Amino acid sequence: MQIIILAVAALLGAGLFLAPAQAAPVLCEKWGSTTVQNGRYIVMNNVWGADTAQCVDVNQNGGFTVTQADHNKATNGAPAAYPAIYAGCHYAACTTGSGLPMQAGSSGFGALRSSITMTYPNAGTWDAAYDIWFDPTPRTDGQNTGAEVMIWLNKRGSIQPVGSQVGTANLAGGTWQVWYGNIGWNVVSYVRTSATSSLDFAVDTFYSDAISRGYAQRSWYLTSVQAGFEPWAGGAGLAVGSFSFGSGGGTTDRTPPTTPGAPAASGTTAGATTLTWGASTDTGGSGLAGYDVLRATGDTFTQVGTSTTTSYTDTGLTPATTYRYRVRARDGAGNLSPESAAVTVTTQNGGGGGGCTATATTQNAWNNGYVIQPVTVTNRGTATLNGWTVTFPLPPGHTITGSWGANVSVGGGTVTVRNLPYNGTLAPNASTTFGFQASRPDGDTQVPTGYTCA
Structure with missing residues (x-):
């Protein structure tokens, strides 16, 4: 049985009771909370998914211990x-002085860091996790609707995050399973493959990875950085020994990564191109976090995407247009490398006299998959079309499981479909078709849109 975990505080819906700031109490109230370190942080009991007793002993220096947890919930629920x-x-x-909400595209976001130390009992069913919230607006109250990034340092028992595993990542000195689900907002979870009791990381290390997978946006706002435990059964003895959040987070890394290699372009169509470049290295200690892709049609380069690998596919381009691209690297402390040398790319003209179009029909759809058939490719030009390429973005978490009538490949979140030998030549106004089948996370109702033909 696949175990599904709901978001850690998604269903909270109740205000927090703040105990006196000078106290370091034992909190047993369902929604009990108190400030610590003169308001710098808040500790919350937050019994949001049950009515069983739970108490936390707060350390005014910046931590807490779960002293009572009478929970005994089934692991196929929250x-x-x-x-x-x-x-x-x-x-x-x-809290006081956090600087949040802060837009993820702002200049100070890359310097935000957090660290934690934790202690675990050898009993119960629980996970130990950061819960980092993003909203499309600078929200200070209510439910965030952008992305919830969870970072699981450890877990005990047969539990797993929301959704399904979509990949792995090497981030912040560890290897992580990457999970994705949507419960009204994107839940992106990173589960460490080997448990740890401490972590010191730049928030953007994980957020950049979520962006590169299509689950988050630079325009969204970081609203809170939370760290604690999700117990299903028991939980007494779980403890946060120390916690920090702020700009720099105590890091001394001021060394930027080396300059990436000049990008090279391949697979260029009328609407897309794929870039690859030589990797950067980071010697400052915080680790390489990813790359920013910059594009220009004139003299000014602007960021158009990010990648945690050394490749990126840029889509939605204009036919018969010249673009220039550069790449820069980011490390875990937010330091930026110099920009690489530029590459010039000219998109194809789209097939003379008007190019071609691609129109898709959803033949069938079910809870975790769908069939798109036919996708009709039509030559809208006045000259014969000798070969065509259709591109479209694949929604996050979706996987192409089969295709017919064309060669289909997926890279960087973009599906590229090319004709077969028998259906590549189209006279003016002539058409051909292809189709494909894909899987998607349970509960996701999206199907691909934005088909571009060249």
Whole structure:
């Protein structure tokens, strides 16, 4: 049986009770909370998924210990609680001096860091996780609707994150399973393949990876950074020993990565091109976090995407247009490398006299998959079309499982479909078809859109 975990505080819907700032109490109230370190952080009991007793002993220096947890919930549903410490704003309860909300595309975002130490009991069923929230607006109250990034340092028992595993990543000194689901907002979870009791990382390390997979956006706002535990059964003895959040987070890394190699372009069509480049290296200690892809049609380069690998496919381009691209690297502390040398790319003209179009029909769709058939390719030009290419973005978490009538490949979140020998030549106004089948996460109702033909 696949175990599904709901978001840690998604169903909270209740205000927080703040105990006196000078106290370091034992919190047993369902929604009990208190400030620590003169309001810099808030510790919350947050028994949001059950009515069983739970108490946390708060350390005014910046941590807490779960002293009582009478939970005994089945693991095929939500956890009982999320006792946690956080910086930022959570349901209108905001800490002092966090600088949040902060837009993920702002100049200071790359310098935001957090660290934690944790202690685990050898009993119960639980996970130990960061819960980092993003919203399309600078929200300070209510439910965030952008992305929820969870970072699981450890877990015990037969539990797993929301959705399904979509890949792996090497980030912040560890290897992580990457999970994705949507419960009204994107839940992107990173589960460490070997448990750890401490972590020190730049927030953008994980957020950049989520962006590169299509699950988050630079325009969204970071609203809170939370860290704690999700217990299903038991949980007494779980403890946060220390927690920090802020600009720099104590890091001394001020060394930028080396300059990436000049990008090279391949597979250029009327609407897309794929770039590859030589890797950067980072010697500052915070680790290479990813790459920014910059594009220009005149003299000014602007960022058009990010990647955690040394390739990127840029789509939605204009036929018969010249573009220039550069790449720069980012490390975990937010340092940026110099920009690479530029490559010049000219898109194809789209097949003379008007090019071609691609129109898709959804033949069948079910809970976790669909069939798109036919996709009709039509020559809209006045001259014979000798070969065609259709591109479209694949929604996050979707996988092409079969195709017919064309050669289909997927790279960087973009599907590229090319004709077969028998259907590549189209007279003016002539058409041909192809089709494909894909899987998608349970509950996701998306199908691909934005087909471009060249």
